[in-house]
Amino acid sequence: MSHLAVQKTYKLYIGGAFPRSESGYTTEVLSASGTFLANAAKASRKDARDAVVAARSAVSKWSGATAYNRGQVLYRIAEVLEGRRAQFVAEIVASENVSAAAAGTQVDEAIDRWVWYAGWCDKYTQVSGNANPVAGPYFNISVPEPTGVVAVVAPQDSSLLGFVSALAPALVSGNTVVILASERFPLSAISFAEVLATSDVPGGVVNILTGSARDVAPWLASHADVNALDLVGANALDWISLEIAAADTLKRVLPPESGSDAAAPALARIQAFTETKTVWHTKSLI
Amino acid sequence: MTIDTLTAGALARNLVGGDVTDANLRRYLEGIPGIDAVGLEQRAASLGTRSIKTTSKAWALDRIIQLIDLTTLEGADTPGKVRSLVAKAMVPDASDPTTPRVAAVCVYGDMVGDAVTALGASHGDPDHGGISVAAVATAFPSGRASLAVKLADTADAVSAGADEIDMVIDRGAFLSGRYGLVYDQIVAVKEACRRADGSFAHLKVILETGELNTYDNVRRASWLSILAGGDFIKTSTGKVAPAATLPVTLSMLEVVRDWHRLTGQKIGVKPAGGIRSSKDAIKYLVTVAETVGEEWLTPHLFRFGASSLLNDVLLQRQKLTTGHYSGADYVTID
Numbered sequence: 331m332s333h334l335a336v337q338k339t340y341k342l343y344i345g346g347a348f349p350r351s352e353s354g355y356t357t358e359v360l361s362a363s364g365t366f367l368a369n370a371a372k373a374s375r376k377d378a379r380d381a382v383v384a385a386r387s388a389v390s391k392w393s394g395a396t397a398y399n400r401g402q403v404l405y406r407i408a409e410v411l412e413g414r415r416a417q418f419v420a421e422i423v424a425s426e427n428v429s430a431a432a433a434g435t436q437v438d439e440a441i442d443r444w445v446w447y448a449g450w451c452d453k454y455t456q457v458s459g460n461a462n463p464v465a466g467p468y469f470n471i472s473v474p475e476p477t478g479v480v481a482v483v484a485p486q487d488s489s490l491l492g493f494v495s496a497l498a499p500a501l502v503s504g505n506t507v508v509i510l511a512s513e514r515f516p517l518s519a520i521s522f523a524e525v526l527a528t529s530d531v532p533g534g535v536v537n538i539l540t541g542s543a544r545d546v547a548p549w550l551a552s553h554a555d556v557n558a559l560d561l562v563g564a565n566a567l568d569w570i571s572l573e574i575a576a577a578d579t580l581k582r583v584l585p586p587e588s589g590s591d592a593a594a595p596a597l598a599r600i601q602a603f604t605e606t607k608t609v610w611h612t613k614s615l616i
Numbered sequence: 617m618t619i620d621t622l623t624a625g626a627l628a629r630n631l632v633g634g635d636v637t638d639a640n641l642r643r644y645l646e647g648i649p650g651i652d653a654v655g656l657e658q659r660a661a662s663l664g665t666r667s668i669k670t671t672s673k674a675w676a677l678d679r680i681i682q683l684i685d686l687t688t689l690e691g692a693d694t695p696g697k698v699r700s701l702v703a704k705a706m707v708p709d710a711s712d713p714t715t716p717r718v719a720a721v722c723v724y725g726d727m728v729g730d731a732v733t734a735l736g737a738s739h740g741d742p743d744h745g746g747i748s749v750a751a752v753a754t755a756f757p758s759g760r761a762s763l764a765v766k767l768a769d770t771a772d773a774v775s776a777g778a779d780e781i782d783m784v785i786d787r788g789a790f791l792s793g794r795y796g797l798v799y800d801q802i803v804a805v806k807e808a809c810r811r812a813d814g815s816f817a818h819l820k821v822i823l824e825t826g827e828l829n830t831y832d833n834v835r836r837a838s839w840l841s842i843l844a845g846g847d848f849i850k851t852s853t854g855k856v857a858p859a860a861t862l863p864v865t866l867s868m869l870e871v872v873r874d875w876h877r878l879t880g881q882k883i884g885v886k887p888a889g890g891i892r893s894s895k896d897a898i899k900y901l902v903t904v905a906e907t908v909g910e911e912w913l914t915p916h917l918f919r920f921g922a923s924s925l926l927n928d929v930l931l932q933r934q935k936l937t938t939g940h941y942s943g944a945d946y947v948t949i950d
Contacts, residue, residue: 386944554945
């Protein structure tokens with residue numbers, strides 16, 4: 331007796347739960363040769379709104395966790411990712427039409443990057459912060475603090491590596507994220523949501539929307555409760571309009587990147603989503 | 617329109633069929649047909665499914681603001697907190713001067729003077745663009761004090777300038793069937809609402825439906841409060857969960873509708889506690905319009921007792937006017 335294949339219809343990942351799109355729409359995810367792989371939810375502007383609410387409510391817990399704890403939680407994600415390596419390889423092979431070896435390399439690199447960023451959690455403050463020299467009996471200290479809610483348009487022509495490279499740096503300092511997955515290759519992002527749900531990340535810290543970035547990105551760019559916008563994967567969109575919309579509410583914006591080294595690991599990507607707080611404090615009187 | 621005590625007493629005697637005694641009240645209230653709980657909840661749920669969009673939504677949001685009793689009822693309240701509440705009541709959204717004002721501010725009795733002073737010339741009838749001061753009284757929220765204390769509490773708030781008194785009923789007495797006692801207390805508090813010039817402060821009677829256990833009890837308590845001369849019936853203190861729910865409010869509105877058919881008098885309804893989102897508030901507007909009619913959607917016949925609701929309505933309003941989603945940084949913190 332032959333096995334009847336289960337055709338999957340995936341959902342969104344918002345606030346630690348897997349809701350259907352408010353719109354009720356799904357889109358077909360096709361392989362490079364055009365065969366059906368799965369249905370993915372098509373996020374609407376209201377899903378984006380809900381995701382921002384979830385992200386906002388998670389900010390205090392995630393940014394309030396100790397840097398060491400955040401590092402552990404992120405490292406745990408890398409462990410779960412490693413355990414599901416075969417699933418990610420199979421999905422990348424099916425959707426990107428690459429060899430199993432190439433897909434394996436992509437997954438390994440994604441895990442390595444995730445571990446690299448996890449390690450920065452309790453170290454980036456020492457590098458980015460400073461004890462400033464002042465001419466007076468004061469300490470003057472600058473420390474980086476998380477910006478808040480970061481909306482990310484993930485790289486559109488990479489399954490897992492682009493997604494991880496855009497997501498990880500925003501999380502390091504304690505921001506929460508609403509990320510628009512690649513429209514063409516959403517399977518890795520969907521499986522990554524399952525990784526997050528089975529690791530220790532509090533619900534709402536990462537919210538993953540699949541569907542059309544073209545439809546949803548403008549709502550995130552203009553949303554007054556989003557503090558920063560990473561347009562790394564927005565090459566094909568009208569990203570100048572997105573930047574203009576973001577400027578209305580004084581968001582931090584990272585421009586699109588292209589080429590094979592798009593979203594390459596860098597301390598600058600962590601620092602891009604931080605605010606520097608400088609405090610003066612009197613020295614002891616004795 | 618405040619209902620005159622004599623008329624109310626005469627009406628009650630008429631309906632109850634004799635003097636308003638425990639026995640007569642029990643016979644009357646317990647003779648009221650019971651509520652079909654499943655039907656009530658289904659009706660409330662179906663009223664909550666209406667889709668209100670664009671211009672209707674804009675109208676609804678503005679109307680919700682006009683119907684809000686902006687409330688602060690914390691042990692930690694200070695004159696400063698009351699002043700900032702009043703400032704918010706007068707100018708809910710400083711970024712948009714077209715935003716309407718709320719109907720009233722609702723405070724503890726000892727804060728009435730501060731609220732009146734802070735309102736200044738804006739103090740007045742919400743039907744004429746003013747903002748009223750509502751005070752909770754009668755040993756709010758439990759109501760566990762002697763009648764003398766409750767009356768002194770009420771008279772004190774009225775003399776300090778309160779336009780509306782939110783009293784709590786004695787739930788213990790109600791649940792043990794001493795309806796006469798509850799009735800007499802409401803009548804006495806109503807009398808204590810009389811001002812020096814003979815006019816009355818509006819009396820809102822809080823049923824605390826979360827402690828009444830059944831819809832039948834809610835219906836009886838609503839009848840009892842109206843018979844005793846309450847101008848408004850209010851669901852909850854906000855200190856007991858569950859507070860206002862749509863089915864409970866619907867059952868109270870049905871009593872108000874029946875009373876209006878019976879006597880021609882219009883009684884107000886105030887759901888309070890637990891209404892935090894515009895979406896929920898719009899469901900209440902639909903329920904009111906469908907049960908007693910749109911003419912009830914005015915400040916002297918319907919109110920929301922709420923504090924965080926206002927900010928959510930303002931965020932929705934900003935979304936409608938600017939076209940993009942707003943955030944909590946763009947409204948004031950209470």
